[in-house]
Amino acid sequence: MGTTAVILGGGYAGVMAANRLAGSGRPGLDVVLATPDQRFVERIRLHEYAAGTRPDPTVDFDSLLHPAVHRMTGRAVRILPAERTVQLADGRTLAYDYLVYAVGSAAAAAPDGAVRMEQLQGATAARGQLAALPAGARVAVVGGGLTAVETAAETARTHGRLRVSLHSAEPIAPRLGTQTRRSVEKSLRRAGMELHSGTPVRADGDVRTSLGADVVLWCAGFAVPGLAAASGLPVNDGGRLCLDSTLRVLGQDRIYGAGDAGVIDDPFYDYLRMCCAAALPMGADAAGNILRSLDGEAGVRHDSGFRGLCISLGRSDGAVQFLTADDSPTRFHLHGRTAAVQKEIICRMTLRWIRGEAKRSGAYTWPTGPQAATTAAPAPMTRS
Ligand SMILES: Cc1cc2nc3c(=O)[nH]c(=O)nc-3n(C[C@H](O)[C@H](O)[C@H](O)COP(=O)(O)OP(=O)(O)OC[C@H]3O[C@@H](n4cnc5c(N)ncnc54)[C@H](O)[C@@H]3O)c2cc1C
Structure with missing residues (x-):
């Protein structure tokens, strides 16, 4: 009898997982990808699209997915683990033997008058x-x-006629090293931007009035869909699906998670932030562990880490924080045009990695995480 692996979510993690599974050529394995999008959304380029420097941030799924993946357009509204089924918003039911939960994230709640930038719909509104x-x-x-820094820089540099300001409750880009942060701030000021940090933005009433702005772009953090919580699956305080170190959902033997929507429930993994650079390895590893489970083998512990953070500051400026x-x-850090080129290369590489996995299951490799890093060979740099 055949086995059906259903992947929920056609973003970076979901597409990578689908390709690794379908490309394995496992006899009798049917791979179904259910996602509401008609086309793959390059979320990491939404600021370019919103500012008008990129005409289209979407890619034809057919150019990314392994031909054996069955793609269905649909949004999951409930997972029923006891029955191993997923209900879709249009009333259809999908049965699974294995499930990969990769429904990603969206902008955190925003006040009236703000445009939530982190999904295609918001970026399209911002662009207009x-x-x-x-x-x-x-x-x-x-x-x-x-996301806020890249959005502000892209907007200021593309629309030189506009007065752009950046408002942050905390220091701007606090994760960067001091020198990189200073250089990013300098670049933002050179682009003519006003920087306001240390003052939370009041979220009562229309935020355009309180900020004295004609348009407010909201980039204040990601939130995840409520699907896991609504389905009675274990979630953390932020609603992210709780996974063990093999990316399997706690207390479930057939459900795995990957990408922004899942979190490994172990403080060791706190360094794995929500980003494409973490979503791709998680998608690949979730699929790999499903294949191991099919072979009757134990899952392997997820091991991924970072090497570099590439930031675009418009089309011809940027920063790379190693x-x-x-x-x-x-x-170690890079700045200016060299960094902008490096960022562009990484954006292109994400699609190349996904396509490479469609050609050969297991082709995609990634930098090792903290424990293994000291002994591992140098890995290709990723960005988040
Ligand atoms: C402007 C911007 C720039 C960024 N730049 C970078 C960067 O340079 N580097 C980096 O590492 N990260 C970057 N990120 C973050 C990165 O885009 C996300 O972390 C990444 O997209 C997460 O991948 P994912 O596969 O988990 O989710 P997503 O890419 O969000 O995909 C989730 C998918 O699930 C689908 N879905 C949602 N709900 C359901 C449902 N109920 N049923 C079925 N499907 C569902 C969605 O439609 C979507 O197809 C950026 C984000 C933004 C907004």
Whole structure:
């Protein structure tokens, strides 16, 4: 009898998992990818799209997925682990033998008047609103993380006629080393931007009024869909699905998780933040452990880490912060055009890694995590 592996979510983690499973050529293994999107969304380029420097941030799924993956357009609304089924919003039911939960994340709740930037819909709204603004109009970007920094820089450099400000409750880009952070701030000021840090943005009423802005772009953190919690699966305080170190859901033997929507429930893994650079290895490893389970083998512990963080500051400026495997900044960094080129290469590589996995299951490799890093050979640099 055949085995069905259902992947929920067609983002970086889900597509990588689908390709590793389908490409394994395992006889009788049917791989189904259920996702609401018609096309793959390159989330890591949404700031480019919103600012108008990229015409389309989507990619045809057919160009990314292994041909044996059955893609279904649909949004899961409930997982029933006891029955091994998933209910879709349109009333259909999907039966699975193995499930990969990879439904990603979206912008955290935003106040009235703000455009939530972290998904295609919000980026499309931002793009339209920015293009329509007259010279001298004000744009406020809220958030101090890299999504906010990249969005603010791309907007300021593309729309030189607009007055762009960045508002962060905490220091801007606090994860970066001091020198890299200073250089990023300098670049943002050179782009004509006002920087406000250390003051939380008041979220009552229309936030455009409190910030004196015509458009407010909200980039203040990611939140995850409530599907896992609604399905009675174990979640952490933020609603992320709780996984063991083999990426299997706690208390479940047939459900795995990957990407932003899942979290390994072990403080050792706290360094694995929500990012594409973590989602791809998690997707690959979740699939690998399903294949091992099919062979009657134990799952292997997830082992991934960081080497570098590439930040775009418009199309011709950027910063690269080199990292230790546990995501801590080292004293090495790059700036300017070289860093911008490096960031562009990494963005292109993400699609190349996914396509490579479609051609050969197991082709994608990634940097090892903190424990293994000291003995591992140098790995290709990833970005988040
Ligand atoms: C502007 C911007 C720039 C970024 N830059 C970088 C960067 O340079 N480097 C980096 O590492 N990270 C970056 N990130 C973060 C990165 O995009 C995310 O961490 C990454 O997309 C997570 O991958 P994922 O597969 O977990 O989720 P996603 O890519 O969000 O994919 C989730 C998928 O699940 C689908 N889905 C949602 N709900 C359901 C449901 N109920 N049923 C079925 N499917 C569902 C979604 O439609 C989507 O297809 C950036 C993010 C933004 C917004």
